[in-house]
Amino acid sequence: MEKYILPNIPNYHKIDVYEQHGGYAALKKALQMKPDEVIDEVKKSGLRGRGGACFPTGLKWSFMPKGNDKPKYLAVNGDESEPGTFKDRQIFEFNPHMMIEGIIIGCYAMGITSAYIYIRGEYRKWIKMVDGALADAYAKGYIGENILGTGFTTNIYTHCGAGAYICGEESALMNSLEGERGYPRVKPPFPAQKGLWGMPTTINNVETMANVPLILNKGYDWYSKIGVAKHPGPILVGISGHVNKPGVYEVPTGVPLLTLINDPQYGGGVPNGKKIKAVIPGGSSTMVLRGENLEGVNMDADSLKAAGSSVGTAGLIVMDEDTDIVAVLARIAHFYHHESCGQCTPCREGTGWLEKMLHRFEHGEARQEDVEMLVEVANQIEGNTICALGDAAAWPVQSFVKRFREEFEKRVKVKEEVEAA
Amino acid sequence: MLPNMSLQEKSQKTAHPSGDNRFKLLDRAITKHQGRGDSLIEILHVAQGIFGYLENDLLIYVAHAIKLPISRVYGVATFYHFFNLKPNGEHTFVLCMGTACYVKGAEQIQNALEEHHHCKFGQTTKDNKVSFITARCVGSCGLAPVAVLDNAVVGKLTRDESIKRVEQMRNSVKATEQTVQEVVV
Ligand SMILES: Cc1cc2nc3c(=O)[nH]c(=O)nc-3n(C[C@H](O)[C@H](O)[C@H](O)COP(=O)(O)O)c2cc1C
Ligand code: SF4
Ligand code: FES
Numbered sequence: 001m002e003k004y005i006l007p008n009i010p011n012y013h014k015i016d017v018y019e020q021h022g023g024y025a026a027l028k029k030a031l032q033m034k035p036d037e038v039i040d041e042v043k044k045s046g047l048r049g050r051g052g053a054c055f056p057t058g059l060k061w062s063f064m065p066k067g068n069d070k071p072k073y074l075a076v077n078g079d080e081s082e083p084g085t086f087k088d089r090q091i092f093e094f095n096p097h098m099m100i101e102g103i104i105i106g107c108y109a110m111g112i113t114s115a116y117i118y119i120r121g122e123y124r125k126w127i128k129m130v131d132g133a134l135a136d137a138y139a140k141g142y143i144g145e146n147i148l149g150t151g152f153t154t155n156i157y158t159h160c161g162a163g164a165y166i167c168g169e170e171s172a173l174m175n176s177l178e179g180e181r182g183y184p185r186v187k188p189p190f191p192a193q194k195g196l197w198g199m200p201t202t203i204n205n206v207e208t209m210a211n212v213p214l215i216l217n218k219g220y221d222w223y224s225k226i227g228v229a230k231h232p233g234p235i236l237v238g239i240s241g242h243v244n245k246p247g248v249y250e251v252p253t254g255v256p257l258l259t260l261i262n263d264p265q266y267g268g269g270v271p272n273g274k275k276i277k278a279v280i281p282g283g284s285s286t287m288v289l290r291g292e293n294l295e296g297v298n299m300d301a302d303s304l305k306a307a308g309s310s311v312g313t314a315g316l317i318v319m320d321e322d323t324d325i326v327a328v329l330a331r332i333a334h335f336y337h338h339e340s341c342g343q344c345t346p347c348r349e350g351t352g353w354l355e356k357m358l359h360r361f362e363h364g365e366a367r368q369e370d371v372e373m374l375v376e377v378a379n380q381i382e383g384n385t386i387c388a389l390g391d392a393a394a395w396p397v398q399s400f401v402k403r404f405r406e407e408f409e410k411r412v413k414v415k416e417e418v419e420a421a
Numbered sequence: 422m423l424p425n426m427s428l429q430e431k432s433q434k435t436a437h438p439s440g441d442n443r444f445k446l447l448d449r450a451i452t453k454h455q456g457r458g459d460s461l462i463e464i465l466h467v468a469q470g471i472f473g474y475l476e477n478d479l480l481i482y483v484a485h486a487i488k489l490p491i492s493r494v495y496g497v498a499t500f501y502h503f504f505n506l507k508p509n510g511e512h513t514f515v516l517c518m519g520t521a522c523y524v525k526g527a528e529q530i531q532n533a534l535e536e537h538h539h540c541k542f543g544q545t546t547k548d549n550k551v552s553f554i555t556a557r558c559v560g561s562c563g564l565a566p567v568a569v570l571d572n573a574v575v576g577k578l579t580r581d582e583s584i585k586r587v588e589q590m591r592n593s594v595k596a597t598e599q600t601v602q603e604v605v606v
Contacts, residue, residue: 083519083558121466121503122559124572162462163503165557179461181500240521240562247563284520284558315562319524331523335557 003250004214004234005207006094013129015136018097024142026213030105031150038109042212045220046232050087051077051168051205052283052312054231054301057212063192064110065200073196074106074115075177078206079161079168081120082283083335084315087236088206090248092119092126095210096133100156102212104142107154110202115154117206118173120161127158134158165339169387170203172341183341184387207236227253231301235314242274242320243267253300257281257289260299261318274320278404282312284332285392287399291321308399325407329400330358336393347390350381354397361411371408375401437482443471444482451486460487461497465504474505509552510545512590514583515569519558525565531555533580538587550591 011017018024030038043058064072076099080088091099103115119127134156137143145153159177161167167176171185174196195201211233215223224232235253237260240246245268249260257279261267270276276291281299287309289297297307304310319328337351357374360366374397382394401408437444450467454460464483469475475498484494498504514534518527534553535541545552561567564576570586 080560081558084521084562085558086560086562089560120560121501122569160463160466161503162466162501164501176462179497181496238562240565241524246521246565280520317521317524317562323524327528328520328524331518332520335519339557 001252005098005210005236006090006248006250013094013096013133015097015133015140018095022217023097023213024101024140026216027101027104027142028148030108030216031148031152035109035111038105038216041220042109042215043220045215045223046229047208047211047215047223048231048233048301049205050207050211050235050313051203052082052285054311057204057208060192060202060204061106061110063190064112064202065192066111068111071114071197071199072110072112073199073201074103074110074112075170075173075196075201075203076103076115076117076206076209077168077170077173077203078117078119078123079165079173080123080206080313081165081168082285082313082315083332084238084240084280084283084317085313086238086240087248087314089123089126090236091206091210092123092130096130097137098213099206099210100133100137100143102209103156104137104147104154105212105216106202106204106209107156108152112202113154115156116177116196117156117158118161118167118177119158121163124160127160130158164341165335166341166387166389169389172387173203174201181341183343184389186386228298228300228302231311235299235311237266237299238313238315239267239318240315241318242270242276242323243318244269244271251299254298254303257294257297257299257316260316261294267316267318270318270320274322276318277321277323278319278325278328280317280319280396281309281314283315284317284335285395286310286312287395288403290403325400325404326358326361326411329396330355330362332396333358333393336389340389340393344385344390346381346384347393350377350390351393353377354393361408364411364413366408366412368409368412371401371405371412374408446471447482448486451483455487461489461494462501465494465498469504474508476506509554510549512551512571512593513554513569514551514587514590515554515556515559516542516583517557517559517561517565517567517569518555519562519565521558521562522565522567527566530566530568530578530580530583534583534587537584538591546591548591550593551587 039058039061047057048054049057078088107115141148143156164182166172167182169184172182176182191201191203226233231253234250236248236250238248249266262269278291279289281304289309297303301311333355337355340347340351342348354377357370378394378397381390447468451464454463468479472479480494480498481491484491516531531542540546540553542553542555559567559569561574561576566578567576568578
């Protein structure tokens with residue numbers, strides 16, 4: 001299949017090469033349209049956010065107030081910190097202009113004059129690359145004042161994160177951009193009413209923005225026919241763990257997970273012909289699936305939902321038959337505890353409890369009741385917190401225990417030992 | 422009492438009176454970033470790049486220079502994992518313990534390094550050459566297991582390769598000058 005976000009064109013990251021292949025034509029087209037028409041086009045395309053929640057992008061844009069009586073902002077989320085996710089980095093490196101073009105179009109559609117690209121601090125090298133691409137786009141008059149003589153003005157800045165997973169959460173990201181600690185904010189008010197510096201703000205993922213020029217170039221109708229109808233478009237899937245060819249692959253939505261794992265074009269199968277024990281389909285927050293239940297499960301929102309998981313960031317982590325499931329969950333639990341910002345008690349305390357209990361399981365010190373208790377603690381966190389990190393910490397625990405209960409029960413201290421102790 | 426008040430008073434002038442030229446670099450960054458809403462974090466990045474870590478003294482200097490309460494600067498510096506309030510060794514070996522790296526054997530690498538170099542993760546080797554640090558997913562899962570060695574991502578690590586890399590770091594000469602250049606450009 002043809003690739004749009006990561007095409008095989010040498011030096012596509014350079015502005016001249018990008019232009020030779022039709023780059024910035026979508027911007028020119030958009031600037032001839034009315035802003036509302038652009039939003040409408042994105043709405044009809046069916047594009048859904050690639051940052052984890054699959055929220056319809058056009059709809060999100062339509063929440064922004066009209067008019068220019070106060071400043072409005074766009075924050076582009078390149079914090080990319082969900083374990084198992086490494087796709088936005090490919091865009092920074094190989095196709096930054098498509099993202100930038102998408103950002104300018106988004107700014108035009110929503111009447112925004114300043115956009116920030118928030119990139120995780122560990123990606124310093126890629127921040128420099130994006131800065132270089134921005135400078136080239138400024139030099140060509142695509143960004144800045146009076147863009148292409150249309151009278152529209154917008155500026156784009158990069159911002160370097162400082163190593164906190166929670167800053168990928170949209171309201172924490174805004175606090176971080178304001179130079180504050182990255183604490184999530186209570187919603188409502190939603191960012192479209194009160195966001196950065198109290199002004200209307202839209203937050204979109206890097207990959208989401210890179211899809212926008214495609215829609216404008218070829219029309220919503222063309223775009224909406226890529227992949228599955230309810231979650232269309234090209235999607236970047238990161239495949240890691242026990243596969244022969246880990247990496248980021250661009251596919252239309254709806255490709256079977258087993259194809260992604262086994263096809264020589266993609267993951268190339270599990271090393272040494274081992275069986276798949278478990279798969280996390282969309283980054284560590286999404287619910288784990290058992291290897292034997294992957295038949296008929298595809299990489300799109302509805303299919304994964306039906307299978308009891310979600311697309312998340314499409315970061316597929318494959319675990320072979322030798323993997324210690326309990327130890328993997330213990331690592332995940334450690335991560336969420338470490339990254340909890342501590343504002344809400346269920347999350348701050350609950351993630352700590354989960355980590356401690358899983359440590360006991362890992363070291364053969366858990367009791368039979370602890371299996372239920374794990375789920376109980378996770379249930380107490382889910383839905384009871386300010387931001388979705390709490391849910392993200394609960395889902396792996398709930399799903400690992402539900403789908404691999406025997407692994408946890410095997411690790412329970414046998415009764416005689418308990419009595420002897 | 423705040424540590425080193427005298428230094429804070431002195432720092433009212435630009436360029437630190439200690440004669441330490443590194444403050445000139447910092448002042449330049451402060452001038453460049455001032456006025457931007459996110460300037461504090463950007464300036465702390467530069468300060469850490471120049472000095473290696475954020476000493477209390479340095480945080481006070483920054484607070485003063487950009488006219489923010491010290492509590493705010495300290496709060497931000499402690500919130501973000503990227504900022505170190507204590508010095509590291511000359512080199513850093515940051516091992517990713519994210520899910521993908523974990524399933525590809527990051528823990529075995531950790532154990533091998535701790536055993537071979539007699540230093541636990543979270544600590545610095547006795548010769549003060551290498552700090553062993555664990556990290557969350559560094560966004561290079563396709564290369565798992567991954568470590569970040571002095572800011573460079575190294576993927577597909579093995580136990581032997583890791584031990585060798587650390588040996589090289591322990592035998593190398595100081596590299597701080599170069600790092601200073603890199604942050605300032
Ligand atoms: C704890 C947490 C971390 C998140 N991290 C990221 C991230 O690194 N990148 C991202 O794009 N979205 C992340 N999100 C989702 C954002 O809050 C937001 O939904 C997304 O950026 C919206 O973009 P989209 O509509 O284009 O998908 C995170 C959410 C939570 C709760
Ligand atoms: S859910 Fe956790 S991370 Fe989110 S605001 Fe509450 S304590 Fe912070
Ligand atoms: S898990 Fe190690 S780089 Fe992602």
